[in-house]
Amino acid sequence: MTTVAVKPATMGQALGRALRDALAEDPTVHVMGEDVGTLGGVFRVTDGLAAEFGDDRCTDTPLAEAGILGTAVGMAMYGLRPVVEMQFDAFAYPAFEQLMSHVARMRNRTRGALPMPITVRVPYGGGIGGVEHHSDSSEAYYMATPGLHVVTPATVADAYGLLRASIASDDPVVFLEPKRLYWSKAEWNPDAPQPVEPLGKAVVRRAGRSATLITYGPSVPVCLEAAEAARAEGWDLEVVDLRSLVPFDDETVAASVRRTGRAVVVHEATGFGGPGGEIAARITERCFHHLEAPVLRVAGFDIPYPPPMLERHHLPGVDRILDAVARLQWEAGS
Amino acid sequence: MTTVAVKPATMGQALGRALRDALAEDPTVHVMGEDVGTLGGVFRVTDGLAAEFGDDRCTDTPLAEAGILGTAVGMAMYGLRPVVEMQFDAFAYPAFEQLMSHVARMRNRTRGALPMPITVRVPYGGGIGGVEHHSDSSEAYYMATPGLHVVTPATVADAYGLLRASIASDDPVVFLEPKRLYWSKAEWNPDAPQPVEPLGKAVVRRAGRSATLITYGPSVPVCLEAAEAARAEGWDLEVVDLRSLVPFDDETVAASVRRTGRAVVVHEATGFGGPGGEIAARITERCFHHLEAPVLRVAGFDIPYPPPMLERHHLPGVDRILDAVARLQWEAGS
Amino acid sequence: MTVMEQRGAYRPAPPPAWQARTDPAPLLPDAAPYRVLGTDAASEVAPELLLRLHAELVRGRRYNTQATALTKQGRLAVYPSSTGQEACEIAAALALQERDWLFPSYRDTLAAVARGLDPVRALTLLRGDWHTGYDPREYRMAPLCTPLATQLPHAVGLAHAARLKGDDVVALAMIGDGGTSEGDFHEALNFAAVWQAPAVFLVQNNGFAISVPLAKQTAAPSLAHKAVGYGMPGRLVDGNDAVAVLEVLGEAVRRAREGGGPTLVEAVTYRMDAHTNADDATRYRPDEEVEAWRDHDPVLLVERELTARGLLDEEHSRAVREDAEAMAADLRERMNQDPVLDPMDLFTHVYAEQTTQLREQAAQLRAELEAEAETDGADR
Amino acid sequence: MTVMEQRGAYRPAPPPAWQARTDPAPLLPDAAPYRVLGTDAASEVAPELLLRLHAELVRGRRYNTQATALTKQGRLAVYPSSTGQEACEIAAALALQERDWLFPSYRDTLAAVARGLDPVRALTLLRGDWHTGYDPREYRMAPLCTPLATQLPHAVGLAHAARLKGDDVVALAMIGDGGTSEGDFHEALNFAAVWQAPAVFLVQNNGFAISVPLAKQTAAPSLAHKAVGYGMPGRLVDGNDAVAVLEVLGEAVRRAREGGGPTLVEAVTYRMDAHTNADDATRYRPDEEVEAWRDHDPVLLVERELTARGLLDEEHSRAVREDAEAMAADLRERMNQDPVLDPMDLFTHVYAEQTTQLREQAAQLRAELEAEAETDGADR
Ligand SMILES: Cc1ncc(C[n+]2csc(CCOP(=O)(O)OP(=O)(O)O)c2C)c(N)n1
Numbered sequence A, B: 001m002t003t004v005a006v007k008p009a010t011m012g013q014a015l016g017r018a019l020r021d022a023l024a025e026d027p028t029v030h031v032m033g034e035d036v037g038t039l040g041g042v043f044r045v046t047d048g049l050a051a052e053f054g055d056d057r058c059t060d061t062p063l064a065e066a067g068i069l070g071t072a073v074g075m076a077m078y079g080l081r082p083v084v085e086m087q088f089d090a091f092a093y094p095a096f097e098q099l100m101s102h103v104a105r106m107r108n109r110t111r112g113a114l115p116m117p118i119t120v121r122v123p124y125g126g127g128i129g130g131v132e133h134h135s136d137s138s139e140a141y142y143m144a145t146p147g148l149h150v151v152t153p154a155t156v157a158d159a160y161g162l163l164r165a166s167i168a169s170d171d172p173v174v175f176l177e178p179k180r181l182y183w184s185k186a187e188w189n190p191d192a193p194q195p196v197e198p199l200g201k202a203v204v205r206r207a208g209r210s211a212t213l214i215t216y217g218p219s220v221p222v223c224l225e226a227a228e229a230a231r232a233e234g235w236d237l238e239v240v241d242l243r244s245l246v247p248f249d250d251e252t253v254a255a256s257v258r259r260t261g262r263a264v265v266v267h268e269a270t271g272f273g274g275p276g277g278e279i280a281a282r283i284t285e286r287c288f289h290h291l292e293a294p295v296l297r298v299a300g301f302d303i304p305y306p307p308p309m310l311e312r313h314h315l316p317g318v319d320r321i322l323d324a325v326a327r328l329q330w331e332a333g334s
Numbered sequence C, D: 001m002t003v004m005e006q007r008g009a010y011r012p013a014p015p016p017a018w019q020a021r022t023d024p025a026p027l028l029p030d031a032a033p034y035r036v037l038g039t040d041a042a043s044e045v046a047p048e049l050l051l052r053l054h055a056e057l058v059r060g061r062r063y064n065t066q067a068t069a070l071t072k073q074g075r076l077a078v079y080p081s082s083t084g085q086e087a088c089e090i091a092a093a094l095a096l097q098e099r100d101w102l103f104p105s106y107r108d109t110l111a112a113v114a115r116g117l118d119p120v121r122a123l124t125l126l127r128g129d130w131h132t133g134y135d136p137r138e139y140r141m142a143p144l145c146t147p148l149a150t151q152l153p154h155a156v157g158l159a160h161a162a163r164l165k166g167d168d169v170v171a172l173a174m175i176g177d178g179g180t181s182e183g184d185f186h187e188a189l190n191f192a193a194v195w196q197a198p199a200v201f202l203v204q205n206n207g208f209a210i211s212v213p214l215a216k217q218t219a220a221p222s223l224a225h226k227a228v229g230y231g232m233p234g235r236l237v238d239g240n241d242a243v244a245v246l247e248v249l250g251e252a253v254r255r256a257r258e259g260g261g262p263t264l265v266e267a268v269t270y271r272m273d274a275h276t277n278a279d280d281a282t283r284y285r286p287d288e289e290v291e292a293w294r295d296h297d298p299v300l301l302v303e304r305e306l307t308a309r310g311l312l313d314e315e316h317s318r319a320v321r322e323d324a325e326a327m328a329a330d331l332r333e334r335m336n337q338d339p340v341l342d343p344m345d346l347f348t349h350v351y352a353e354q355t356t357q358l359r360e361q362a363a364q365l366r367a368e369l370e371a372e373a374e375t376d377g378a379d380r
């Protein structure tokens, strides 16, 4: 019998470990971005990689996001597997054209001849007191773009597993890292074999019977907290962590909502035109006759991300989620 | 009694007239973009403006979309009212950062001190046999960005009225021009007084009782055609032309759906993460107990825009709309 | 030693100890475009080369006229002709080895053909049966690129990747004068210089970006002067002189191959046709301006030299003409056949594996097509 | 005559008649940064100017140290210090007239203060109570700009608009060495040159973009060499020499004002502190490098000259010190007061008029706040 050293690790460390293992196992993997080399990234996710693999495998690039992603496209054309870091969500916008016009379409443009196995790591979301342009939740842009996968972890273990799977994917993945979970900790054994699951599977984080909270990334812990608090009100909430926004796991989501008959979608991104609309519409299309109430949404307000001192009023919190659950027309049905 | 000369005009001509009248009435209006001056734009919308107002009022810029929109921001800061032309939908992507990080937020960043009365004209949509990157429907990106208005005309008269209203707006407007309607014609008298209505009002283009088709821009004529064809099947369809995606006219849309009890959202943009999800979700939130069936969506497939010879299979057409109407669970209810 | 280490670490020193990191002088272009044809140096050019270039130029010109004719017959949605610019198109293809990569812009179908691509497949994008008509890895040639300047960073990344792998591969990227205004041009050249990537950038300055003349595009002494700002050599060449372009590109390719880093080449030329068949050039430029360039036509320049040296005999002329006509006839004939397309292809290459959603949508389209086929059958 | 007409129409001519459109020579920077302090020319500088600069520099340094201290006390979320770069910050502010516009980057709070903005309001962004602490039109100063290089096109557009209107207004935009790699830098400079906009671009080359040294950012002889590629003059100056920076900027502003078009100025300086208080600079640069710059400190350079000329008397020194301390004390005190914020402001400035949807959301938040207040009340 062997004992495995299970130590608490942060999400940031798990991500770093995923990059390390990918670099070690596959010589075509290259990490690149602003400050990812010597400094180890502003969130220290790439700490130690340049020292271990050299700065040709983990490269400090010039400060130009379109250039970073654009050169990554060329590297992928030559058979490499670039993992690009965008320093913050809003600083991925200069790379928008490369992402939309090339990365997402290159496989399709060339009838499969030029796949784009590029992972674009984007720290996203708020709650860390960041000044403007440092807290955007821009997943709606990526979701609306065919050809991209959009993936986001909510746990330490998923941070590792999903990033490995993203790097292994032969398609481009926008890998959204919830900034405020970088320092979240969990017991996690980096040396135990880590199963790399295929992308596109949601997971039920908490089983429940009264209603389903559908969420992802930074809002998963908030929803779990809300589910605990809801017990006092007599609600037994199920929490689904989507993990992958594209491809979308209709099966897991619809199965849960059919079971519970009620659903609330929760995310930080602004509500109007945000991911919640798509998710609510899909659920309604699939579960209409199982629904006791319309699928509701708890999201960021339809405003530019607020300054640090006001962000708590913007972010979906436990109370706002419970308010929505209360509006699920309990009088009406089962 | 005066007779007004009502002559057929194309949507392109009405847009050009709107620009002309705005330039004539307001010395702070400036038109700028690639080829908008001497050439009059690749769609000839700005034809004659440089000759009439000089090339400082209608300016051929260098070929750089971020630069065009970025300099327009500076011009707006100084009190001008720039009207920017992006040559094609996908060529607006290089300007994405300026649009998202500055244009949409400047008023909010500065507590109202620096409004951005900028109109960004973007020819959009397919159906004209354009090669790749010339037929995108990118409205989902703009809808998901607080601070922007998103407006799109479907008729010749609206092309004039909505563009005038957009230019008059003190907020930035992404003005989406349906490419394949540029040559659509209608009886229209450019010399009669043109009422400039406030933005944000949808309009019922065709009254009906069986179900509501909710649509905008290039899909409006298709939906009207479908409504005519539906009569043969015994369906009397109402058609709502949204005209403004942001702000969204919940009142008109919800009132229609409450009346008919059934709705299909129709647009060219890809379905997943497209405008239809938001629209369907909003309707369901507001009209749940009036709905006899889930709100359905007919949209472009979740694929990069196809090459010209295949585009007809991608675009929502009359048959696909009628198929969706047929799936509105007629057996179930009224 | 890694690529980065080779560069030597920059250590900022206080200005008293400051010095320019590279000598700018050798990076600056000459004051006038480099020319060979029509100068004394022309007599040194090998007859074989002149004859080869002549054949390619004539064939290239014929390709342009034939493709333009196909637009009139509705067989091609649109064609951006490179008439007048054939010297650049041909030289770009000839300057490279088979193992090198070419990154053409949307106007460069001719360069693709000169590189060996089937003239019909080069037109796939413009005919509209798919976005790209060839496997880029087979021809080591990126897809013809519509969004201007965006393929330049790709060229840099590919060249960098090849160098990291130790492969002897150079990437040559083509762009127009207008495209140099885009941010991607700037970022690509900067990355190339910092990484010392084996890349060559060929700007065809044909005087216009659709209707916009160069004076509204830049105030620079020349576009080649931009090179010094990236720390790479800038070269200015007469873009209608095929010998000169080939020589300058050849030198740049050689330098790149030998680890000397990237070069920016500006070829001064002129777009003789309208922007595309859909454009009306008379709206923005006088005919006299076009006429002034006729005497400096790239085919003519070579023919003059061949004639002067008595090399343009009837046999060569006929062979060249026949070759060009045969290519045109074949192109015409094959372009007159409707391509057979499978609408289900719409769903095949979006991802490596079809998502559930795409499978559902494919099933929907298949059902629609079957219903359509049934109706068609019933109609018959 | 319109701005465009003034430029004279470019007519492409065949290469035999080709000539460079501008003489590049006067656009190129000198081989070494321009300096005044520590050279013979220093003795020509008016005592008043030296004393004024000294006072500003001391006050500026104190602002930097005080703001950094406030981050340690949790009164400021983050502070990107300009310690070591005060000469550039001060000179940028002093080079402009009140009617001119300044476009600072995120590091340039000090320039904003030197321009006359309340030191507390300059910190609004970094304190986190709103995105911008002042009315840009009141101070003719754009918001401190976080997305790098994006404010440069704004400066060009504003300068162009002012010129079109016939106003005598110059726009000065500030950017770091790293920011020059962004596409927006390129596009802005190109537009400025084509439009001959009255704009000045000041690049503070402080050696680093966070951890990335200049050698990984560019291979150019100097950043000032980029200017020739746009057809504008490039100037290189010792960024720690306040007199030299002021002089070079003054000249550039004057040229812009007189219709001579834009200028690119590279000021060679050094970031003495870490990138921000949250950064650990020891990870990427040796202490000795920082030490080497101490002797070239911008405050020291002026003090040496003042001392040499016997101008640094006790009275001036005390006045300068007291002024700086008073500013710091006031800043400390006022920053220790919690700002009063109204959460309902979240909805006030998204649009000129609130949309129905925002009104609904505002009502929701108001209800939540009232419920919260009630609970709080009940708790008491
Ligand atoms: C990013 C982008 N913006 C705009 C366009 C539309 N467009 C197509 S060709 C063209 C002019 C290009 O001029 P230039 O770069 O000089 O190349 P040329 O056409 O002369 O070969 C424009 C504006 C585009 N294709 N891509």
Ligand SMILES: Cc1ncc(C[n+]2csc(CCOP(=O)(O)OP(=O)(O)O)c2C)c(N)n1
Pocket (backbone or CB within 6 Å): A034, A063, A087, A091, A094, D107, D146, D147, D148, D175, D176, D177, D178, D179, D180, D206, D208, D209, D210, D271, D275
């Ligand atoms: C578009 C964009 N990308 C990335 C960042 C993150 N970032 C903030 S400061 C910085 C380094 C800036 O370096 P430089 O331009 O030299 O200015 P300095 O910090 O030295 O003043 C980076 C990468 C940003 N703010 N904007």
Ligand SMILES: [Mg+2]
Pocket (backbone or CB within 6 Å): C176, C177, C178, C204, C205, C206, C207, C208, C209, C210
């Ligand atoms: Mg051109």
Ligand SMILES: [Mg+2]
Pocket (backbone or CB within 6 Å): D176, D177, D178, D204, D205, D206, D207, D208, D209, D210
């Ligand atoms: Mg710097």
